[in-house]
Amino acid sequence: MPKISRLSRFNIASLALGLAFLYLPILILVIYSFNASRLVTVWGGWSLRWYHEFFADRAMIEASWMSLRVGVASATIATLLGTAAAVALSRGERFRGRTLFSGMLYAPLVMPEVITGLSLLLLFVALNAERGFWTVTIAHTTLTMCFVAVVVQSRLGSLDRSLEEAAMDLGCAPVRAFLSVTLPLIAPAIVAGWMLAFTLSLDDLVIASFTTGPGSATLPIRIYSEVRLGVKPEINAICTLVIALIAVVIVIASLVSKLSSSQGESAAPL
Amino acid sequence: MSARRIFARPARFAAIAPYVWMVLFFLVPFGFVLKISLSQTAIAQPPYEPVFDLTAGWTAIRAAFAALSVDNFRLLASDDLYVFAYLRSLTVAVTATALLLLIGYPIAYGMARLPKRWQAVAMVLVIVPFWTSFLIRIYAWINILQHDGLLNRILLALHLVSEPVVWLSTDTAMYIGIVYSYLPFMILPLYATLAKMEPALEEAASDLGAPPWQVFWLVTFPLSLPGVGAGVLLCFIPVVGEFVIPDLLAGSDSLMIGQTLWLEFFTNKDWPVASAVAIVLLVVLLLPLLSYERLQRRQLEER
Numbered sequence: 001m002p003k004i005s006r007l008s009r010f011n012i013a014s015l016a017l018g019l020a021f022l023y024l025p026i027l028i029l030v031i032y033s034f035n036a037s038r039l040v041t042v043w044g045g046w047s048l049r050w051y052h053e054f055f056a057d058r059a060m061i062e063a064s065w066m067s068l069r070v071g072v073a074s075a076t077i078a079t080l081l082g083t084a085a086a087v088a089l090s091r092g093e094r095f096r097g098r099t100l101f102s103g104m105l106y107a108p109l110v111m112p113e114v115i116t117g118l119s120l121l122l123l124f125v126a127l128n129a130e131r132g133f134w135t136v137t138i139a140h141t142t143l144t145m146c147f148v149a150v151v152v153q154s155r156l157g158s159l160d161r162s163l164e165e166a167a168m169d170l171g172c173a174p175v176r177a178f179l180s181v182t183l184p185l186i187a188p189a190i191v192a193g194w195m196l197a198f199t200l201s202l203d204d205l206v207i208a209s210f211t212t213g214p215g216s217a218t219l220p221i222r223i224y225s226e227v228r229l230g231v232k233p234e235i236n237a238i239c240t241l242v243i244a245l246i247a248v249v250i251v252i253a254s255l256v257s258k259l260s261s262s263q264g265e266s267a268a269p270l
Numbered sequence: 271m272s273a274r275r276i277f278a279r280p281a282r283f284a285a286i287a288p289y290v291w292m293v294l295f296f297l298v299p300f301g302f303v304l305k306i307s308l309s310q311t312a313i314a315q316p317p318y319e320p321v322f323d324l325t326a327g328w329t330a331i332r333a334a335f336a337a338l339s340v341d342n343f344r345l346l347a348s349d350d351l352y353v354f355a356y357l358r359s360l361t362v363a364v365t366a367t368a369l370l371l372l373i374g375y376p377i378a379y380g381m382a383r384l385p386k387r388w389q390a391v392a393m394v395l396v397i398v399p400f401w402t403s404f405l406i407r408i409y410a411w412i413n414i415l416q417h418d419g420l421l422n423r424i425l426l427a428l429h430l431v432s433e434p435v436v437w438l439s440t441d442t443a444m445y446i447g448i449v450y451s452y453l454p455f456m457i458l459p460l461y462a463t464l465a466k467m468e469p470a471l472e473e474a475a476s477d478l479g480a481p482p483w484q485v486f487w488l489v490t491f492p493l494s495l496p497g498v499g500a501g502v503l504l505c506f507i508p509v510v511g512e513f514v515i516p517d518l519l520a521g522s523d524s525l526m527i528g529q530t531l532w533l534e535f536f537t538n539k540d541w542p543v544a545s546a547v548a549i550v551l552l553v554v555l556l557l558p559l560l561s562y563e564r565l566q567r568r569q570l571e572e573r
Contacts (some may be wrong), residue, residue: 008383009350010376010380011376011379011380011383011384012380012435013393014376014377014379014380015377015380015381015384018376018377018380018396018453018457019377019392019395019396019487021450021453022395022396022399022450022453022454023399025407025408025410025413025414025450026399026402026407026410028410028413028414029406029409029410029413030422032413047353061523080477081287081288081291082285082288084284084285084287084288085284085285085288085289087281087284088281088282088284088285088288088289088449089285092281092282092284093282093283094283095282095285097289099284101288101289102291102293104292104297105292107296107559108296109504110507110508110559111507111508111529111555112505112507112508112510112511112512112513112551112555113508113510113513114511114513114531114532114548115303115392115511115548115551115552116532118303118535118545118548119296119299119300119302120295120299120304120543122299122303122306122541122545123299125294125300126302138295140293141291141295142291142295142296144290145288145291151290155441170468171491173283175280175434177547178280178281179312196401199401199403202403202406203403203404205404206513206515207407207512210535220405223405223409224405224514227405227409227412227518228517232326235409236413239403239406239409239410242403242406243402243403243406246401246402246403249401250398250401254284254394259397269534
């Protein structure tokens with residue numbers, strides 16, 4: 001028995017408290033979304049009343065539909081571009097402008113959203129582009145492809161390169177070796193990247209506020225304008241539905257990565 | 271030529287599409303921000319004076335450059351409103367990052383000490399809230415912190431307070447919101463370095479007679495510094511520009527710079543000043559980013 005116990009009571013307590021801190025607020029919100037009472041804090045028994053109100057709220061439904069469309073479109077483009085960027089960075093070795101390229105890919109990860117949003121809006125105004133579905137989609141793609149690139153790149157980095165080299169030694173053209181050897185191996189990371197891009201797009205308020213036009217508000221924009229006016233129980237219901245949707249997305253992502261990583265190595269959960 | 275080199279060429283072509291995209295939608299927009307920050311406000315659509323017109327020929331461009339106005343930047347430096355907003359943003363970000371480090375470190379440390387199989391579970395558990403909408407998580411706290419919210423009801427029931435405490439629209443609420451939203455960003459890099467650490471090093475220190483706190487301060491903490499740096503950076507920079515959390519949870523008497531930018535842009539419709547605010551914020555944030563990058567490169571070279 002080593003002198004330092006690997007897991008002390010202090011470790012377990014801090015971990016438990018940390019997880020409770022992370023989960024309790026969300027759990028409380030979900031429970032209160034089934035509250036029959038109009039007062040958000042008074043428990044009036046179980047009810048689906050606020051879910052009915054949400055589905056009767058045309059503006060909210062339209063905003064949800066807009067968010068889903070933007071999410072799917074931007075996540076798909078972002079996955080294509082982000083995967084290409086990851087391949088270039090981890091397999092392309094040195095190329096001209098590589099430092100600038102990787103800098104541009106990492107900057108949006110930490111950049112405050114107000115700056116990204118403002119700069120994109122000024123671009124769209126200068127180009128005289130009509131703001132709406134496509135401007136939000138382009139903005140979200142720019143942000144989320146960087147996340148996809150990071151996720152896929154970390155997977156490519158942990159991959160055994162001799163597999164690709166063996167394929168090419170056996171006479172495979174580089175592109176074919178990539179498609180038939182590398183791509184299936186990084187597929188879980190690509191799926192995870194799409195899911196991450198989708199949820200980030202579904203989540204974004206600031207960039208969407210800058211780049212959207214009148215009549216094409218996304219769900220977070222609508223929720224935000226409601227929340228600023230005060231707490232409404234209907235919001236609890238919408239939030240719970242969004243949480244449920246994201247939970248389904250995560251479960252699918254983990255199933256996909258479990259199915260495809262048959263050698264028992266688990267994919268990055270991010 | 272090795273197989274690796276042959277593979278490099280087509281891989282480089284993969285950079286073309288994302289490269290063009292990032293230049294078009296990330297780099298070029300900053301040119302527009304810079305350009306408009308040097309422009310004058312106007313009652314027009316869009317609400318600023320055109321700065322220069324590239325089609326007008328060389329003399330016109332030269333004349334336009336001579337007429338560039340730095341008034342907006344002068345305004346930022348002379349008006350207390352902006353100076354205070356920058357200072358408040360930095361104060362909030364420093365405080366929040368310190369809190370995040372204090373709270374996140376024990377959690378990451380506990381995760382790294384779990385048996386391997388449980389580490390993966392704990393990591394998923396930390397990431398899942400990060401996948402949950404950020405606005406929803408702030409809203410969840412509004413539910414809890416409001417006047418007749420859960421927190422006050424518990425405190426009243428336990429007779430810890432005699433009347434409801436005002437939580438919403440205070441800095442306390444804002445810090446709770448920030449810590450809650452950014453905690454995974456702090457925990458994950460910390461956990462990544464702590465989990466990679468060789469346990470034999472700590473055991474050796476304690477075998478040589480170091481009490482646990484000394485083992486931590488002299489061995490564990492210095493070795494985890496790369497993770498601390500990454501976590502601090504991942505939290506500090508976005509918090510400086512934070513808009514939504516202070517808007518929903520903090521009081522309205524002192525604004526952060528992200529809120530100021532938002533107000534200038536959407537309420538005052540002063541696009542040139544909003545752009546100038548963004549440029550200065552960008553310069554302020556570039557400093558920690560660049561110094562971190564240099565630090566990382568030096569570490570790589572030492573290895």
